[in-house]
Structures are given as structure tokens and as C-alpha cells.
Amino acid sequence: MVINFAAGPAKLPEEVLKEVQQELTDYNNTGMSIMEMSHRGSVYLKINEDAMKSCRELLKVPENYKILLMQGGGSGQFAAVCMNLMGKTGSADYAVTGTWSWKAYKEAQKYGNANLVFPKPENFTTIPPQNEWKLNPNASYLYYCDNETVDGVEFNFVPETNGIPLVCDMSSNFMSRSIDVSKFGLIFAGAQKNVGPAGVTVIIVREDMIGNAMKITPSVFDYMDVAKNNSVSNTPPTFIIYIMSRVFEWLKRNDGVEGMSKLAQKKSQLIYGTINKSNGFYTCPVDEQYRSRMNLPFRISGGDEALEKEFLQKAEKAGMVQLKGHRSVGGIRASLYNAISFENTETLNKFMNEFYEGKK
Ligand code: PMP
Numbered sequence: 595m596v597i598n599f600a601a602g603p604a605k606l607p608e609e610v611l612k613e614v615q616q617e618l619t620d621y622n623n624t625g626m627s628i629m630e631m632s633h634r635g636s637v638y639l640k641i642n643e644d645a646m647k648s649c650r651e652l653l654k655v656p657e658n659y660k661i662l663l664m665q666g667g668g669s670g671q672f673a674a675v676c677m678n679l680m681g682k683t684g685s686a687d688y689a690v691t692g693t694w695s696w697k698a699y700k701e702a703q704k705y706g707n708a709n710l711v712f713p714k715p716e717n718f719t720t721i722p723p724q725n726e727w728k729l730n731p732n733a734s735y736l737y738y739c740d741n742e743t744v745d746g747v748e749f750n751f752v753p754e755t756n757g758i759p760l761v762c763d764m765s766s767n768f769m770s771r772s773i774d775v776s777k778f779g780l781i782f783a784g785a786q787k788n789v790g791p792a793g794v795t796v797i798i799v800r801e802d803m804i805g806n807a808m809k810i811t812p813s814v815f816d817y818m819d820v821a822k823n824n825s826v827s828n829t830p831p832t833f834i835i836y837i838m839s840r841v842f843e844w845l846k847r848n849d850g851v852e853g854m855s856k857l858a859q860k861k862s863q864l865i866y867g868t869i870n871k872s873n874g875f876y877t878c879p880v881d882e883q884y885r886s887r888m889n890l891p892f893r894i895s896g897g898d899e900a901l902e903k904e905f906l907q908k909a910e911k912a913g914m915v916q917l918k919g920h921r922s923v924g925g926i927r928a929s930l931y932n933a934i935s936f937e938n939t940e941t942l943n944k945f946m947n948e949f950y951e952g953k954k
Pocket residue numbers: 602666667668669670694739741742743744763764765766784
């Protein structure tokens with residue numbers, strides 16, 4: 595086995611993979627695989643319901659919020675959010691703090707007036723203080739990305755909006771800490787980082803946000819339609835949802851999101867500590883207070899590509915894979931999602947220290 599530090603699709607708990615393997619050809623004595631079952635049959639519908647129930651329980655989602663399971667990934671939601679929510683006033687605010695919120699903002703321009711609440715910086719390394727944000731009181735919502743997967747910028751606060759609904763992309767830090775769902779109009783997250791394989795997106799939306807979809811909204815992207823049909827209006831990715839629901843069970847066995855939060859803190863502090871102690875050998879460009887607990891980007895020796903290549907090759911030889919930074923920023927990126935254990939992180943940390951010592 596290798597240690598997979600990928601940014602997503604990413605490592606899944608081994609325990610879950612083993613369970614899935616066990617049940618692959620015969621689910622619960624039905625004599626067939628989950629993959630082969632009707633999405634309208636009672637066996638699958640129970641899985642669907644359990645997945646939503648567990649999500650509600652893990653994040654303490656209030657009763658007046660719907661949980662939807664949709665396809666189209668995070669990128670699908672960049673558009674779905676606009677088609678469902680932007681029509682109310684025709685405009686929406688975007689706080690762009692990295693690559694993914696920038697993409698969401700670009701997509702939003704197709705559907706109405708999308709406004710940046712602060713100018714796009716050249717490099718995404720910090721979050722401007724809230725008193726510099728220019729909010730439009732007529733916006734249908736304020737959009738932001740809680741954790742920028744590529745840039746390693748994570749919010750440590752929930753923005754204040756004076757009553758404007760908050761829409762948040764939590765794809766890459768979903769279920770890694772507790773959140774007060776009641777502060778949000780809508781939260782979405784692709785499963786493929788912290789809670790499952792690629793193929794399903796979880797949407798948590800306050801009921802009163804639903805019902806103003808633009809006429810052009812495809813039915814499969816219409817929150818009202820999906821909510822009314824319990825997320826089985828068309829064929830859902832049944833196998834993926836089943837695996838996600840197993841990850842939710844695993845989370846419950848491991849102290850839920852509070853357990854993950856403590857672990858994420860401990861893991862990320864270990865690696866950032868090593869970066870900080872390396873006398874500039876390892877550098878992370880992100881403002882310390884907004885450094886991501888999930889995706890840790892760093893450069894070696896001021897961005898020495900030959901040295902970074904050597905680091906990656908040696909890491910791979912030592913069984914640590916997918917540590918290459920996103921092609922747009924280069925360098926190294928260690929993603930420490932929920933399924934990465936503290937021991938896994940210690941292995942990486944030891945390797946980083948040894949690599950540094952060898953180059954001193
Ligand atoms: N938002 C964030 C924060 C992401 O990390 C990603 C994908 N890495 C996306 C959105 C886009 O998701 P998808 O590839 O599922 O469309």
C-alpha cells in the first residue's frame with residue numbers, strides 16, 4: 595500500500611474499501627451487487643435515505659434544510675447555484691480567494707450580474723479583511739469557497755453579510771470540522787475529497803432558498819425538482835452514494851466531524867511546523883492565519899524545480915504518492931483529508947525532515 599496524498603479523488607478509509615469489497619458481489623444477502631439494483635427498489639432507497647440521514651446527523655443540519663444528492667460535480671454547482679438562486683434579484687456577490695471561487699465567478703457571469711466584493715489578487719495567498727469587502731445589498735447571495743484546494747487558502751471565519759444568504763463551496767473541507775449550518779443559505783461539496791469517490795455532490799440548502807429557479811434550469815439541476823423527488827428524480831450514482839454512506843458510518847465511529855477537526859489540526863500543524871522550522875528550505879506562500887488544514891502547498895528552496903522533482907521521486911520511492919502541486923502553482927502539495935491518519939502524516943513529516951537534513 596502507498597500513502598496517497600492526492601487532492602481528489604483522494605484516499606478513502608481502508609476499512610470502508612474492505613467493507614465494499616466484501617459486499618461487492620452480494621449486498622446484504624440479496625444475491626446481487628448494489629451496482630445492479632434498481633434505484634427505485636427498497637434496498638437502494640434505504641441506502642439513499644441513510645446517506646442523507648447520516649449527513650444530517652454528522653453536521654447537525656436543522657430541520658428547515660434539505661439535503662440533496664446531485665451529479666455534475668462542484669463545477670455543476672457553479673452553474674446550478676446561479677440558475678436556482680440568482681434570479682431573485684439578478685445579481686450575486688463573489689468573494690474570490692482562489693482558483694475555484696474564481697471559476698465559480700466566471701461561470702456566474704453567464705447567468706446575471708456577478709460582482710467581485712474585492713479585486714482579484716494576482717496570487718491567492720490571503721483573505722482580505724471583511725471591512726474591505728464591498729457587499730451589494732441587492733445581491734441574491736454572497737458566494738465563497740471555504741477551502742481553496744489548489745492554493746491552500748482556508749477561511750477561519752464565516753463571513754458576515756447583513757442578511758444576504760451565504761452560499762459556500764465546501765468541497766475540499768467538508769466534514770473536517772463542525773459548522774453552524776444555520777448561518778448558510780446553501781452549502782455544496784463534491785464527495786471526492788473527504789467523503790467518497792467522485793460522482794456525487796452533496797447540497798445542503800435552506801428550504802426558503804428553493805423555488806426561484808430560472809426557466810432555463812435543467813430539471814436535474816433544479817433544487818425544487820430534486821428535493822421533491824428525494825434526489826432520485828433520475829438515476830443517481832447508486833454505487834457512489836452507497837460508498838459515501840459507508841464513509842459517513844466510518845466518520846461516526848471516529849468521533850464525527852469534531853474528531854476529524856482535532857485530527858486535521860494536529861496533522862496540519864505537524865507539517866506547517868516543519869515548514870516553518872526549515873530556515874526557508876520549505877516555504878508556504880499562504881498567510882499563516884489562512885493556511886489550509888486540508889491542502890498544504892509548499893515550495894522547496896524558493897521553487898527549485900530540480901530539487902522538487904527529486905523530492906517527489908524520493909517520496910514516491912518511499913511509498914508516498916500524488917504529492918505534486920497543481921500545475922497552475924507548481925511545487926508540492928500534501929492533501930491531508932480525513933482518511934489520512936496521523937501516522938501517515940508523521941511518515942511524510944519524517945521524510946521532509948530527512949530530505950532537508952540531506953541538503954543542508
Ligand atoms: N470546488 C473545489 C473547492 C474543488 O476543489 C473542486 C475540484 N477539485 C471543484 C470545486 C470542482 O469540482 P468538480 O471537479 O467535481 O467539478
